[in-house]
Amino acid sequence: MNIVLGVTGSISAYKAADITSKLAKEGHDVHVVLTDGGSQFITPLTLQTLSKNKVYMEFFEEGNPKEVKHIDLAQNADVLVIAPASANIIGKIASGIADDLLSATIMAAANITPIYIAPAMNTNMYENPIVQVNIEKLKNYGYRVIEPKESLLACGVFGKGALADVDDIVEAIEGSRE
Numbered sequence: 001m002n003i004v005l006g007v008t009g010s011i012s013a014y015k016a017a018d019i020t021s022k023l024a025k026e027g028h029d030v031h032v033v034l035t036d037g038g039s040q041f042i043t044p045l046t047l048q049t050l051s052k053n054k055v056y057m058e059f060f061e062e063g064n065p066k067e068v069k070h071i072d073l074a075q076n077a078d079v080l081v082i083a084p085a086s087a088n089i090i091g092k093i094a095s096g097i098a099d100d101l102l103s104a105t106i107m108a109a110a111n112i113t114p115i116y117i118a119p120a121m122n123t124n125m126y127e128n129p130i131v132q133v134n135i136e137k138l139k140n141y142g143y144r145v146i147e148p149k150e151s152l153l154a155c156g157v158f159g160k161g162a163l164a165d166v167d168d169i170v171e172a173i174e175g176s177r178e
Helices: 011-025 044-051 069-076 087-095 101-109 123-127 129-140 166-174
Strands: 002-007 029-034 079-085 115-119 149-152 158-162
Touching: 002 011, 002 069, 002 101, 011 029, 011 044, 011 079, 011 166, 029 044, 029 101, 069 101, 079 087, 079 101, 079 166, 087 101, 087 115, 087 129, 115 129, 115 166, 123 129, 123 158
Parallel strands: 002 029, 002 079, 079 115
Antiparallel strands: 149 158
16 A cells, blocks of 8 residues: 655654554555654654655655656555644644645645544643644544544643554554555
């Protein structure tokens, strides 16, 4: 299966390495799109080494003049997953904003492939009514949400907002074509 994995700015971004590794070991072709925020938490080299594919970050860096990267990624994806999905990317998607490579890829993929969103953020951010409205809006549009779990968060608060377990994310991805 051809999987596009979006990694956004969250302390949970380090778990994208485990997601990438597990999917690659299962024989999936994983293409990572890393946002600027995500790159503050995990390096492109780590994800490239685990996926055996180039990690995409730049919206306007086009390698092949015969393709437009965000369109190509979207059209070739069997499934697209954003893990972790920050409040920022959730808000962008819900508002139709496509101002970076990941958000543009999501907009291009919305009608052609399943899209999973695995939120990860501070409890107060996750429970913010605006974020909750955005998540419900995405669910109504057919996006699939992998719910965060309750845990002691990096900020020291216990509550809902921790990235779902890696195995649960991988299971959801692998079950997307059943």
